[in-house]
Amino acid sequence: MKGMILVMDGLGGRPLKELNNQTTLQAAKTPNMDKMAERGITGIMDSIAPGIIPGSDTAHLSLLGYDPYEVYTGRGPFEASGVGVDVIPGDIAFRCNFSTSDEDGIITDRRAGRIREGTKDIVDVLNTMVIEGYEDIEIIFKESTGHRAVLVLRGEGLSGEVSDADPKVEGNKPKEVKGLDGSPEADKTADILNKLVVKSYEMVKDHPVNLKRIEEGLPPANIIIPRGAGEVPEVEPINEKYEVNSACIAETGLIMGIGRFAGMDIIEMEDVTGGVDTNLYNIRDTIVDQVNNSEHDFFLVNIDGADEAGHDGNAKDKLEFIEKVDEIVMSELLKLEDIYIFLTADHSTPISVKNHSGDPVPIIINGPEVRVDDVKEYNEYAVAKGGMCRIRGADVMNILTDLMGYAHKFGA
Structure with a gap:
């Protein structure tokens, strides 16, 4: 039997007045996810x-069975590995945003209008950077999806024990x-x-990509904001x-980087953005093809758009994206045979918070011989009554590999 953890990034939420005190998942029309709930066993999970x-x-x-308190050194190394930078022991890596700064150094858009094109050209210039007094430190930039990028510092006498430059909100300097x-x-x-x-601002504020964006009334990607420092971990x-x-x-470098550090094969896709505008048809077709035609027997899948909408505080986009995933992706996954699908989120990203929260997330397991419960809807409230009750992320691989027939007995 095969197994899959399908993560809808940031799916969970909190009730909203404009949605009659429902979460976006509750308010969304999700007949295929509801069918999965009806056929499976449900519950809630603290990641x-x-x-x-x-x-x-x-x-x-x-979710992959690692203790984050032991192996997590910071987000940067995962992002860097995910976008193809060969990080080595001693490297200090960072995730970065292409952001927009005004002439006074004030950040006016942390994501540079969620720029989608031209970042590679900007990175080509940034990769010529040398910091005076630190000529022995190699500086490596690499673009990721959308407004995201990575930075790696390589050389002697460095440390990942540094704070972030990210101001978190617009209207402040880095x-x-x-x-x-x-x-x-x-x-x-x-x-x-x-x-x-x-x-970084001095080098790219007048870059042709940014001058064109200014002409078109778009925020330029004229500064780099690093955060999430980390040293390369052992996994x-x-x-x-x-x-x-x-x-x-x-879709995103972060998740591909985690997969790469875990030794997983990385299945790359075209025309995916990590946002609500991503190509869900490509994602669906890749999943179905891999399940049906590859030798892989375990899959980690991440679909990211709901999280982006949550961070933007956009309930309409989040609701509509959930419905699109249900219509385009889940409708086909329901047809798959001989596979256990664990559908969940990595965290909640409530519209009201515009960030992650500690609220538990909904879970379903579909597949042969699961102990089907009485739940018939997939949302934060309905699944809380399900047969899986409340679990932690660290339990998922043990549960899934037991169902797949891969687990070993503990004891005689």
Whole structure:
């Protein structure tokens, strides 16, 4: 038997007055997810633990059976690996945003209008950067999907114990990066980053891509904001840990990077953005083709758009995206045979919060011989009455591999 963890990133939410005190998932028309609930066993899940607000990175690590408190060193290395940078021990990696700054250094758009094109050309210029006084430090930029990018610092005397430059909200200057542990390595890294942020604006504010965006009334991607520093971690290969042949199907560099660190085969797709405008048909066709025609027997799948809409506080976009996933993707997954599908989210991204929250997320397991419960809808409230009750993300691989017939007995 095959198995799949299908993560709808940021799917969970909180009730909204404009939706008659329903969550976006409750209010959405999802006949195929409801059919999955009717055929399967349901419940709710804390990705890490009750009340803990998970990042997408720590949540996915937990879902794959890793203890994020042991293996998580920061988001940057996963992002960098996911977009194809060969990070090595000693590297310090960061996730970055292409952002928009005005002449006074104020960030006016943290995501540069969710730029979709031209970032590679901007990165080509940034990769010529040399910081005065730190000529021995190699600076590596790589574009990811949309407004996302990665940065890797390579050289002697660096540390991942530094704060973020991200101001979190528009209307502020980038935060001053500071060393967090008082070490000379951390202070050195912080100084490099502060100079790098300033220099990135100087280097690309007049880039042709940005001048064209300004002419078109779009926010230019004229500054880089690094965050999520981390040193390269060591991760036990998931194929050895659970005796599976695994593959990762994801849109964003972060999730592909987690898959790559876990030793999974990365199945790349075209025309996917990680946003509500992504090509769900390509995602669907890739999933179906891999399940039916590949030798892989375990899949990690991530569909990201609901999370983007949640961060934007856009209930309409989130609701409509959930409905599109149901219509385009779930309708076909219902037809798959000889596979256990664990449908869930990595975390909740409530519209009212515009960020992740510690609210538990809904879960379903579909597949042969599951103990079907009485739940007939897939939303945060209905599944709370389901037969799986309340579990943690760390339980998922044990449950799934037991159903798949891959688990081993504990004891005589």
